[in-house]
Amino acid sequence: MPFIVVQLMAAVCVSVTAGDGIVVPAYQRFRAEQLNSIDAGRLLISELNCQSCHGSFPGQLLAPRKAPVLTKIGERTNAEYLRKYIHDPQALKPGTAMPGVVSLKSDAAIADSIAAFLTQGTTWRPAGVSAGAVRRGEGLFHTVGCAACHGDQRDISVIQAIRKGISPPSDTETEEDEDQPGKPVSNAGFSNPSFTMPLGRLEEKYTVASLATFLQDPHAVRPSGRMPALNLNPKEALDITSYLLRHVKVKANIHFDYYEGEWEKLPDFGQLTPKDSGETTDFSVSVSPRDDTFGLRFTGYVQIPADGEYTFFVSSDDGAKLLIDDELVVNNDGLHPGGFKDGRKSLTAGAHAVVLDYFEFHGGEELEVEIKSRHLTRQPLAGMMTLERIPTAASKDEAKIATDELIGKGRRAFAALGCAACHQFGEGDQQIKWTGSAPQFSDMKSTGGCLAAEPVAGVPQFSLSPLQRDDISAAILATREPVAAQQSTDTGDDIRQIMLTMNCYACHARGSIGGVSESMTHVFVGSIPEMGDEGRIPPTLDGAGDKLNEAWLRTILKEGGKDRPYMKTRMPKFGDSAADALVPRFVKSDQQESVAPVEMPEAEHRIKAEARLLVGDKALSCIKCHTFGRYAATGIQSLDMTTMNRRLRRDWFHRYLLNPQKYRPGTRMPAAWPNGRTVVPQILQGDSAVQIEAIWQYLADGGAAKVPSGLLKEAIELVPVERPIIYRNFLEGLSPRGIAVGFPEKVHFAWDAEQMTPRLIWHGGFIDASKHWEGRGPGNQTPLGDHIMTLPSGPPMAVLVSLDEKWPDTPPRDNGFQFKGYTLNAEGAPSFRYQWSDLSVTDFLRPFVASPDNGLQRTLVVKSSGHPENLYLRIAVDQKIDVIDGTVEVHGMRLRIEGVEPIVRQMDDRQELLVPVKPDQTGEATIRYTIVW
Template sequence: MNIQSNRQMLSLCIASTFLILTCSVDAEAMADSHAIVPGYERFRAADLSPAEAGRLLISELNCQSCHGRMNDQVMPPREAPVLTNAGNRVSVDFLKTFLADPQHIKPGTAMPAFAALQSKDGKPNENAEALAAFLASDSTFRYMAIGADSVRRGEKLFHSIGCAACHGDQRQAAEHRPAFAMPLGNLSEKYSLTSLSSFLSNPHAVRPSGRMPSLNLSPEELRDVTSYLLRDLDQSRVQANVRFEEYHGSWEQLPDFSQLTPVSTGLTTDITVEASSRRETFALRFSGFLQIPKEGQYRIHLSSDDGSRVLIDGQPVLVADGIHPAGNETARHQMNAGPHEVVVEYFEYHGQEELKVEISGNGLARQPMAALMTVDRQPAAPEDATPETDSSLIEEGRQLFASLGCAACHQHGQGDQKIQWTKTAPTFQNIRSTQGCLSPSAGSNVPVFALTEQQRSDIVSAIEADQNKTTETATREQAITRIMTTLNCYTCHQRDGLGGVPNEFNELFTGSIPEMGDEGRIPPHLNGVGDKLNPDWLKHVLNEGAKDRPYMATRMPKFGASNVGALLTMLEGDQKNEVDPVEFAEAEHRVKADARLMIGDQALSCIKCHYFDKFAATGIQSIDMTTMTKRLRRDWFHRYLSNPQAYRPGTRMPAAWPNGKSVVPKILDGTAPTQIEAIWKYLEDGKQAKIPSGLQTQAIELVAKERPLIYRNFIEGLSPRGIAVAFPEKAHFAWDAEQMNMRLIWHGAFIDASKHWVGRGPGFQAPLGDHMMTLPSGPAVAVLPSTDSKWPSDNAREMGYRFLGYTLDKSGVPAFRFRTPDGITVHDQIKAQSAEPDAELTRTITLTPASDTPNACIRIATGELIEQTDGEWVIDNAIRIRSIHGQVISRKSSQGNELLLLLPLKANTATEASYTIHW
């Protein structure tokens, strides 16, 4: 079996190079551990041949950066971290000690040791000092205080959303974690709250190869996870940089602080309520100088409970005064580079208390504003920098970066400023497997990789196979396996019997619905995943991450397009096409209505387990049905619904078509292919699909019992002047008094009035029933210069149309009245009458002109396809128009096709036209 590995979080760097040193180094003496490659550690014993294991190590140790591409059987190298601006994110003290002895500082790192950077006592020597000075020459690094509440929240997040799937349970001692758990090292010595948060928000900017993916953390989650990872920070290293004043008293609005005397003053490290000695009836005022790195527009974020205000250079930027719960306020603010005076005012009345002020934009990741503040107008020096760094030392470090081989693996600078390696290394074809960096006792001119004897032997096997030309071309499945191993997909997912959640990590995978068992907490297997998922959706998931299973704590991370492009292409080979097209005897709107019935609580009850857009399921909360046709391939959908157990053994998904027989045989033709295809067609409408029955439990359904029912309110698909009319026959319509026309028709339930009758009643409400059809927009009647003239499409009122209200006949049926710009008074009455299988509507339009009008027209229908069959007109195989009285014109138009009724009118004489609508 051919495998490669993995993703690695938060190690500083990989460097593999040939260099000229002055002494010989023993690899075992310099290494407290060995390089950890999770896929190698997990699969070497049972699943990897020596050569395949060696190829995996060659990829993950970045050997190809120095020795060139080996062959097509070795994955592209795991690129070393980008070191441009490294001083902004990494402590210079950490850089020095790590460069001198990588394995001691971070056990498990793939970074080799360099004798040229270590003194005899194992401490950093002058070269390490110089190299660290160069890397930190642009440093703005500064430690920040870590909040205990954030640490507690971050611990829970880290061990639930997927971080621990690669790095293991950090609550255990390191020696108790499995060997394939990627070590983190002492992050509190390396990062600050701001720099680690920035890295986690976009890890691909620093580690472009996707081994450390993004979990798309929110700003709040970023701060909490970062705080947990830095929980061991020595707080004495944190420099207070914000002034505060504390006041005691009871206020319901922000007080005038100039009239108050503080009970205490001091310096703090962040703008939070922790600066107060009380938790009720107090106020705080923070001040300092915000050091803006470059001119541009920034976003200021404020969250407070209770009132607060942010002022920059004396100008109120955000105000959230009064008593209120915490909420997020954001404002944009243009600032020049340099210091800006900041004042933050806050008061707490009673109850919960919170204050958080952040900044982002113009290249800054969202972070606490205090991270960029100083007490005085002058910017503070980096906390762990020497008072003055000798420029010659920095230049010496730059030269070492090029000559030692750092530049072979690490990027530093862009374009012409990018530093290049000044030496070369032999290609894989010319490597001697017992010498150089593969030698247990490295010579004077090579880096020292911390490798076990087996790791070294496996790398030799891979090189010899390449040199002897005994490597065979990988199959598609072997290539998929290699990529999935390098990205560490197998720590969460199983594919074709390989991988899946390790026993050691099982308890780290949790879900919110215990009744779902493992299906609700363990990520799904990837057997045939390219057959299951639409290529565009699979691309989206791998490129951008996803959270489609709200019940599952673990998230699908974001790997980045450049790292998964080849995998996407290979997975398309999973596709099967076994399901034949399905033809329906009924019109599509009727098919969708039957599917809606099946999904609802009167048939298959899919809504009991699945979300439907914003509506929660009535039972367990599984994947949203409105996303299914976007996510899944139609062919797989058919096969899965026909036999769920065949695709996911043990699933709680019931079989609605056992042995190909439907449990609801009276719907459509009762066959599995037809019913499944109907559900697919219905779900293709996504969030626009009609809501299945059983979800709107608080609905106020209006019902016409003996007489028509008129509902005047905001109706979805109409202007705010919509008027809906219900009939006891269960055929309904909506008329738009803005467009002077009937716009919607439907069957079944009329409308749910709860949106408008409960609370403030905002928004538009969609009809409640089925078979809803949208009729032509624009006025129903117009006078055309010729039968070739375009139907008017401007706003009816602006063209001179006037709505005259409506009248009711003795049965309560309304007739809508309006006047055209040409002086024609129009009387439009629609009635329902019983028919099979559902009632139909008869429309009677009476036109009375002020003068002779030979070319008045009624627009009956528009559609892509209009055909005349057996004395009736069929619109898009959905609506049938019959019993038309008058001269009918079928013509092409900008909307496809139109069906008009031409009526010559005599002055002051009423002319009547009618037709029946069946759908």
């Protein structure tokens, strides 16, 4: 049955609110006006995972939303929370898709047994969070994308200020509030939309470590991808976790002593008398009654779970030291701003004494302490602290004996009551299977059972609204229509169904559906206000399959993306299933092929040089708005040009540049070719299609593309004026023994003293020496000019018994070549010299006048004490080498070799250009050829 946008339903439908049944974001948002009953029911069947009991459902394009994997759930979830949740899911998390079961509600002991079975052999202990991490986490939660699906969790005064565009007031949660973790944040007066997913009581469910682990890889336990991954790094995951668990109830577990004084380094607090003492839940400066000139000593015991090496992290402003068992592990002493230092220590399982000393002189104050190991996610150390050494716990065997009966009862209930139909517990042969059965969709009734308004014994009880029950019934009945009426043949309808299922419409519009809702627009933030909504609101997906190439579409759906650094909301990763379903349909629905191939008037290297000029500050000035790799734009910092060829399709690129407003109305992207005419007619004959194609080819080099003019603001350009310049430093594409030679004729080369041959030739600017002449001078420098051509590496000469013999691939030095330095002629041009066996070689290159740019003439003089046979010089390697009327054409270069017939030979998948070297009676041979490019 095709997706239908029902315009008349607004007159007959009631609105769907947060209290109306189970929350499925697209259902709550679009049911009233844009989803008919059948499509709505199909969406609910998928998102309630009805297929786990009733088999496949016709017309579904994605696998249903699987229930969380419960294997090892005891390592991440509180047993008491599980017990309450199993007993009555809606009471603990209203709107959840988790059904209740009559027997579980009537007999709490069954829920107790299932919880005991799932969490057997594990312990759960809440951990405190730091105020600094909570503040950072609040910002991340409300900007990177969490709030787009889960709603704004802040105080109403903060929300109202942000929505009005004024500075928000200070957080209404004071430090006293932080000591009352059960106190909720009031947001009375602001209601998150009904289509935001409820978070539930996370502080009762997770530990800091388990929630941080989940946020980094939600697909590990929720494999259907409905909860996407935001590619959070460990620190970001920990900060968001700290914010979400800010109300966790934790007993004091760390002792502190408070001191007053002015220090520039930590004193020995053991020799001082504290002004105050107490107990706290965190290594926090908040225990100090003043902001400056104070010190703190925290003491307690860290409970190490297993033998191993542990890494400890301390960030402080000002100084701090961490000691474990009286041994200094992290030293972050002195006056300085915040910043982590770390140290490692091998520890045995059990309690270890901790001392953390800290002082604050003046200015800002900060203190954070974290721990990590091979099997322990980076997390606050405070969560693993106790005030006293903990007595040895009962052995695992004793614990197992004490709960054997309860665990066994829980295992049987898990298999019999239908839990195992939806949830995976165990791997492979150990996975528990459902022991019950349910009718297939084709055989089941469209009412009663799971859809009954009143609880029915023996079946799951979903908290469906009356409208949701009716919609599911309508979808089931529709499957009994003729097959042609059930299945969509419209690719656009398929795309809508998938985007509804994956909640893509929370951020993206496509067609007349979705996009950021007015009530949530304030959580979409950009870092460049001048870009307006274009810099903070995710782009429309209209024509996405035309704009983005297929490989990149797959990449961003499977792995996420961050190509708009100015946009704080991230493109999350949804995984393989979403990519496999959406990408081919995007391509089929959107892709256009309307731009013909463009015949280019010049060689590729010249085309790219002209394109480099086009995008620079002397022509179209693309660099004013677009970054270029590591180089910032001169104005706003829009999309990186070096990524465009990797992301976009050539056909769309041509059409978009000709008319940006057609593809993104309101964009700040200017039209550089208004009405198809260029604004820079002096470049590439003023041909718009050629200019756009040139830019496309230039950007195909990605990060290796030459930097456009106008970006190298601190360049130290070496300009040969009357004599050549010799520049010896690290050059891109050469060994560390590269030697660049620049000529006033604006034609240059770089000779490699490791390879004994010229490796680069180019035109225009010579070298920007700023990389090596400023600071520590790290990295390799690329030539400053254009038309950079690469010549073959490897031994320049070889003796070949036959022309079928491969050219040596061993380094020249290993082959016996020895560099003998260079000499300068009267004009200052170098002649490079090297020795090989009984051969003495001089290699000299000089400019000569050519068109359209000057060329190079290379002269090699080979002297031998003997008369070597079968000696060859290799001067070119490429996929194809042509010899036409005595001129060799290879990779955009034209070579003319004097007095000898060159040899072109095929070796595997490439061709080589060889010149025979035949010394005369005096033992001397001269090879001379010119290069024009």
